[in-house]
Amino acid sequence: DESLFVYDCSSAEKQQDGKGTDKGSDDILAFAFSPSGDYFALTDNNKRLILFRTKPSWECVSVRFVNRRCTSLVVTAAEDKIFVADKSGDVYSYSITEPQADGKLELGHVSLLLDVALSPDDRYILTADRDEKIRVSLTKAPYSIVSYCMGHREFVSKILVIPNCPDLLLSTSGDSTLRLWEYKSGEEVHCCQLSKYTVSRITYCCQGGYVAILCDSIPTVYIFQLDATAQQLVYKQQIPLKHKGWDIAFEETGDLWILQEDKEAPLLLYRACDGQWKEVSVRPLGELTAVFLLCPTAGFVGAESYYSHLYKASFDNMDEYLQRKEERLQQQKKKKQDLQHGSSGQAKKKMKTEEPSL
Numbered sequence: 001d002e003s004l005f006v007y008d009c010s011s012a013e014k015q016q017d018g019k020g021t022d023k024g025s026d027d028i029l030a031f032a033f034s035p036s037g038d039y040f041a042l043t044d045n046n047k048r049l050i051l052f053r054t055k056p057s058w059e060c061v062s063v064r065f066v067n068r069r070c071t072s073l074v075v076t077a078a079e080d081k082i083f084v085a086d087k088s089g090d091v092y093s094y095s096i097t098e099p100q101a102d103g104k105l106e107l108g109h110v111s112l113l114l115d116v117a118l119s120p121d122d123r124y125i126l127t128a129d130r131d132e133k134i135r136v137s138l139t140k141a142p143y144s145i146v147s148y149c150m151g152h153r154e155f156v157s158k159i160l161v162i163p164n165c166p167d168l169l170l171s172t173s174g175d176s177t178l179r180l181w182e183y184k185s186g187e188e189v190h191c192c193q194l195s196k197y198t199v200s201r202i203t204y205c206c207q208g209g210y211v212a213i214l215c216d217s218i219p220t221v222y223i224f225q226l227d228a229t230a231q232q233l234v235y236k237q238q239i240p241l242k243h244k245g246w247d248i249a250f251e252e253t254g255d256l257w258i259l260q261e262d263k264e265a266p267l268l269l270y271r272a273c274d275g276q277w278k279e280v281s282v283r284p285l286g287e288l289t290a291v292f293l294l295c296p297t298a299g300f301v302g303a304e305s306y307y308s309h310l311y312k313a314s315f316d317n318m319d320e321y322l323q324r325k326e327e328r329l330q331q332q333k334k335k336k337q338d339l340q341h342g343s344s345g346q347a348k349k350k351m352k353t354e355e356p357s358l
Helices: 318-353
Strands: 028-033 039-044 046-051 061-064 071-073 081-084 090-095 104-109 113-118 122-130 132-140 145-150 158-160 168-175 179-182 186-192 198-203 209-217 222-226 232-240 245-250 254-259 267-273 276-283
Touching: 028 071, 039 071, 039 267, 046 081, 046 209, 081 113, 090 113, 104 122, 132 158, 179 232, 186 232, 198 245, 198 254, 209 245, 209 254, 222 245, 222 267, 232 276
Parallel strands: 071 113
Antiparallel strands: 028 039, 039 046, 046 061, 071 081, 081 090, 090 104, 113 122, 122 132, 132 145, 158 168, 168 179, 179 186, 198 209, 209 222, 222 232, 245 254, 254 267, 267 276
């Protein structure tokens, strides 16, 4: 039917831990549909993992609690598990078939995790962290590491296994690059330099092999096309926006939806025509019969950069180090001279006392 399903996270069950010291907001931190669209999962700032069933109608299946606030989640192709990555660097799995079961620790990094992805056959689980690493592990045995994709010079913000090229991985980073990998071997096959900003969203279109990326804090969408044979990304177009972009997504038909920060026309629709992406519709929310929107959190709206705190600070303390080293050497030299002076004085005094009296 055409009815609108609304779920208010603030009305959901809250964790009763008795501590009362870690009260979060109800902001949604991460969400994902299952591949068929039959399930939808989200996690919020109150450490809740909420699972929904979408067919035949939307309903809340379970509300569970995670150990740490989460950064990303993904649903398996078999639609039996949800993998959740958190800020402490751990990935937990939660059962869909047993919606009340507790989570199971699957793997861990020593760094903040920013994204998690699965291969289309669920055989590999891929995790991206703040320390420039992309780790590829076996899903059924996550302790078995298949490879590392190394090459980014800053945190890895987003990763995406290409659906119709399941051996290839796209990644974006705070170093302003878009990279293509053969992730099973960890080999980088192509790299595109973008602007000086971090990519906040990445989506792929199976029809035509188009890649759309949305940069953080700037009103721009980049369009690339994947040449799977040559394993290269070909730059196609840059779509300027009048307002800051919030999200992007391809339809199955190949059209590109853009959600922007504009009350009058928040949704834009672009279509590829003769090799160029052109705007074909600007539709107010009231005219849409069915749409799913996730509004950004209050801390994200109007912020200069959502990723600015993830950059590692660099310090040039060589001059300070050399100065302190010189001071230590001077102190050691003075101490040595004082000891030598003291030893010489004691020797003279001893010789004077041992002189024979007449």
